Amino acid sequence: xxxxxxxxLKTPELHPRLGELLAAMLDCMSSRGPDxxxxxxxxxxxxxxxxxxxxxxxxxxxxxxxxxxxxxxxxVEVENFGDAATLAAPGEPGRVLAALERMAPDIxxxxxxxxxxxxxDVGPPRDICAHYRVGERAGYQGIGHTRMxxxxxxxxxHSHPFAPRADMSLVHNGSFSNPATVRRRLEREGIHCVxxxxxxxxxxxxxxxxxxxxxxxxALRMVLKxxxxxFTLLVTTETQFAVMRDSFACKPAVIAETDDxxxxxxxxxxxxxxxxxxxxxxxxxxxxEVYTWTR
Amino acid sequence: xxxxxxxxxxxxxREVNAALAALPDGSRARILEPWGRHxxxxxxxxxxxxxIEGNAGxxxxxxxxxxxxxxxxxxxxxxxxxxxxxxxxxxxxxxxxTGASAHGGAVIVEGDASSRAGxxxxxxxxxxxGDVGHMxxxxxxxxxxxxxxxxxxxxxxxxxxxxxxxxxxIASLGSDARAEDLTDDDVLxxxxxxxxxxxxxxxxENVTRVASARQLYNFDALKDQRY
Numbered sequence: 294x295x296x297x298x299x300x301x302l303k304t305p306e307l308h309p310r311l312g313e314l315l316a317a318m319l320d321c322m323s324s325r326g327p328d329x330x331x332x333x334x335x336x337x338x339x340x341x342x343x344x345x346x347x348x349x350x351x352x353x354x355x356x357x358x359x360x361x362x363x364x365x366x367x368x369v370e371v372e373n374f375g376d377a378a379t380l381a382a383p384g385e386p387g388r389v390l391a392a393l394e395r396m397a398p399d400i401x402x403x404x405x406x407x408x409x410x411x412x413x414d415v416g417p418p419r420d421i422c423a424h425y426r427v428g429e430r431a432g433y434q435g436i437g438h439t440r441m442x443x444x445x446x447x448x449x450x451h452s453h454p455f456a457p458r459a460d461m462s463l464v465h466n467g468s469f470s471n472p473a474t475v476r477r478r479l480e481r482e483g484i485h486c487v488x489x490x491x492x493x494x495x496x497x498x499x500x501x502x503x504x505x506x507x508x509x510x511x512a513l514r515m516v517l518k519x520x521x522x523x524f525t526l527l528v529t530t531e532t533q534f535a536v537m538r539d540s541f542a543c544k545p546a547v548i549a550e551t552d553d554x555x556x557x558x559x560x561x562x563x564x565x566x567x568x569x570x571x572x573x574x575x576x577x578x579x580x581x582e583v584y585t586w587t588r
Numbered sequence: 589x590x591x592x593x594x595x596x597x598x599x600x601x602r603e604v605n606a607a608l609a610a611l612p613d614g615s616r617a618r619i620l621e622p623w624g625r626h627x628x629x630x631x632x633x634x635x636x637x638x639x640i641e642g643n644a645g646x647x648x649x650x651x652x653x654x655x656x657x658x659x660x661x662x663x664x665x666x667x668x669x670x671x672x673x674x675x676x677x678x679x680x681x682x683x684x685x686t687g688a689s690a691h692g693g694a695v696i697v698e699g700d701a702s703s704r705a706g707x708x709x710x711x712x713x714x715x716x717x718g719d720v721g722h723m724x725x726x727x728x729x730x731x732x733x734x735x736x737x738x739x740x741x742x743x744x745x746x747x748x749x750x751x752x753x754x755x756x757x758i759a760s761l762g763s764d765a766r767a768e769d770l771t772d773d774d775v776l777x778x779x780x781x782x783x784x785x786x787x788x789x790x791x792x793e794n795v796t797r798v799a800s801a802r803q804l805y806n807f808d809a810l811k812d813q814r815y
Contacts, residue, residue: 547664580703
């Protein structure tokens with residue numbers, strides 16, 4: 294099955310509660326799959342730093358941040374989660390990423406961007422959100438996923454969200470039937486997948502469309518043309534929040550919108566604790582329609 | 589008459605359903621704070637009235653054989669799934685697969701129903717005051733559907749012997765479904781169904797009858813076929 298959740302906050306008053314609200318929604322969706330989980334959270338990129346969501350077993354993150362700071366000639370902040378960490382580094386993204394690749398080619402870059410931070414791990418959402426202190430985090434939007442693996446291994450790398458380009462993340466409920474074909478096409482274009490996961494193919498496909506000049510809505514419509522399968526997709530960028538379901542709408546999705554937020558979940562009861570949801574406009578996204586909200 | 593109140597904030601789904609199942613015929617039960625809870629009032633065989641006060645989740649009133657379940661809110665997937673007798677009434681909108689595989693009884697949605705309403709219907713009645721989504725009536729075998737609003741794409745795809753009446757527009761018909769002439773019997777049937785549901789916005793003489801063209805199946809138990 295898998296469960297997905299998303300929250301796009303319109304009103305700044307709710308920003309301090311982003312993590313708390315999203316973690317509760319994700320926990321509620323544990324019944325749809327407790328194998329692994331993850332979230333992508335967005336906060337105001339006011340300090341101009343590039344946030345690097347990293348993963349590497351047994352890594353000394355403090356040492357890495359010191360090395361990176363020395364190379365960049367500026368302080369690098371680190372938030373240490375054990376086998377994962379978030380580093381915030383100033384400077385031009387290309388230079389920061391090149392320095393990271395040079396110093397630590399073995400670690401996994403789970404996501405990066407000026408606004409976005411990604412955490413994911415194996416285990417139930419409640420444990421993961423507690424470990425990564427998701428409930429304490431503020432921000433303006435976030436998406437989350439809890440997985441019941443059906444087509445590839447249960448590992449952190451195979452879990453969602455997938456973050457294929459700066460400040461873009463994607464979660465997926467469903468399965469694609471032609472990811473191998475699309476993966477080969479992407480490889481011919483120089484786009485490489487890290488895992489054999491079907492959703493990673495879709496994420497890199499969407500990112501490739503956007504890199505080639507498509508806006509997010511068009512990129513999602515290209516998914517309908519090129520990728521075959523069942524899906525409810527939730528995709529976020531620094532400024533946008535988008536939802537789309539496949540032609541048959543085989544996978545569930547409910548949207549609740551108020552003046553204060555847009556919330557999406559696989560099932561309504563994940564939305565039931567949101568403030569003011571009783572007065573929200575609640576609807577199901579129809580098949581093949583791309584729904585976007587822009588801040 | 590017994591009247592009980594059950595609060596989902598205090599009880600598990602099993603506790604709610606066990607309490608409902610233990611009620612004598614003629615009882616009334618109110619279910620409070622459902623907040624999208626799945627599987628409420630399923631598998632009941634007593635003739636009771638259950639009022640769910642709020643939005644509920646999947647399979648509400650499913651497998652019922654007797655009770656009348658009313659939801660004062662909206663519901664998730666498969667309300668009244670596999671209903672045998674009795675009614676499930678939803679005062680708001682319903683998500684996908686409303687009345688799936690219902691053998692008897694009536695599932696009534698006063699608002700809209702989403703995709704695949706009445707899928708695989710096996711003799712039950714599905715009455716929707718508003719619109720239904722795509723692929724409604726898919727492979728429906730027996731029973732009847734009434735749609736007070738518009739129907740989405742591929743209505744009645746691969747229909748067997750269910751008849752679907754639509755008061756509004758039909759985006760498209762599915763494979764082997766066709767619009768047929770309305771008979772006096774159809775008008776009477778629609779009048780009775782609308783009265784049963786309490787829909788006063790449907791003109792029984794102005795609906796479209798959709799039934800199987802019977803080109804896709806050869807299904808005759810009397811001919812001693814092996815299936």
